[in-house]
Amino acid sequence: MTQTLHIDPEFKAQIPPLTQDERKQLEENILAEGELLAPILVWNGTIVDGHNRYEILQSHPEIPCIVRNLELETRDEVLVWICKHQLGRRNLTPEQKKFLVGKQYDAEKQDGFHGNQHTLPVRSADAQNEHQQTSEKTCERIARENHISASAVRRAALFAAGVDLAEELCPGIRQRVLSGDLKAPDALFERLAKARPEDYDALLEQIKNPQSRAKPAAKQKPFQPEKSSLSDPSLAPPPGESNPAHKETSSIYNQLADAAVAMQESWETIFKQTPTLLTSWEQRKAVQAILEKHLAYLAALGFSLSEVLGSEQEQSA
Structure with a gap:
């Protein structure tokens, strides 16, 4: 008989979903073995790792449910454990890896998180190395562990926050983004994370239809900075006054910046692959x-x- 376990939506959201073929193969393997080769890991009766195995067992109660408890103290420690465990997988998409890095950084920054033997790096016997670990910033350590820069870790946190917010505004979009089915520039999610509520709809529309952003731009006249109020001090608005041309130019700058970031991220992805x-x-x-x-x-x-x-x-x- 299958043991009753709890499923936490936030815990489950950190774990990249299986494709239909992967899930089918997992079920076939479990049925062929007649048991779970890897136990379901839980924390206070809540699944931390093994959601797919647990769901498969619901349809096959004849197979025993093997469970192992994780000795973690706080919810943030559980989130960190999940992220680090998933980052060890080799078949992550670039979006999934960035999301997990961002979620790990966010969880470790929460007040009261100190880590334990399951979440902190193994301490070296050398006192100098130990001092270096304790003085190292969280983003620097996570960057070192994932072979990226500290600024990339901070941007990953914004990306993850933007993806989560997009999921709240449009349920189901997170899975499309992390699976690579929806290709939207990461910069859009970073902007969404920092945006005001009144700007959510416009940014979400750009995320859902990334190709539509390029079509209007192709019909625009070439950008001529010499006619902009930014390049001519005499046309700049007095302090405290707005200028429509200034706002329009700022919007164009944002489009150019997004395009540059998208190109850089595309190159980095190709070089990694x-x-x-x-x-x-x-x-x-x-x-x-x-x-x-x-x-x-x-x-x-x-x-x-x-x-x-x-x-x-x-x-x-």
Whole structure:
């Protein structure tokens, strides 16, 4: 007889769902073995890992339900455990990995979370290393564990918050995003997480229909910054007064920034999936040719990489 366990929606939401083929294969494996090869992990009677195995057992009560309790103290520790456990999987989509990193960071930042032997890195016997671990910031440690930057961890937290908010506004969208079925720029979710309630609908519409954002832009006249109030001080509005042209230009800047972030994230995803693009000489040569076309396009617009690097150096001086 199957043991009655509780399902927490938030715990379950952190676990990437199985595809139909994966779920079918899991059920076939359980039936072939006649038992669970991996126990269902629980915390205070609530499932932490093994939701799919538990659901399959509901249809096969003849198979015993094997359960193992996790010795975790708080709910935040459970969330951290789930995220770290799932991040160990190899078949995560880029969206799933970013979501889990963000959720782990958010859970570890909550007041009262101190971790335990299940959630903290193993301490080194070397006192200097131990001191380095304790002085290391949470985002820096998570970044080190996942081979990304600390800023990427903070952005992942915004992305995760945006995905969760999108799920509240439009139930079912989280699974589409994390599975890769809905391809919306990560920057949109970051903006949604920081947006005001009155802006939710517009951002959600862009997330649900990412292709529609590019069509109007293609029909717009080329952006001419020399006609903008931002480039001509004499046309700038007095302090405290708004200017429609200023708002329109700011909107265009946001579109350009979103497009740049989307391109960068697409490149990073491709390089992660095919690392030989950066290590093979012939493949690097092909990538270089593609990049040169992009630089030629920027040059045709009047931008040069040397000028950009020069302005950055001046600002940092």
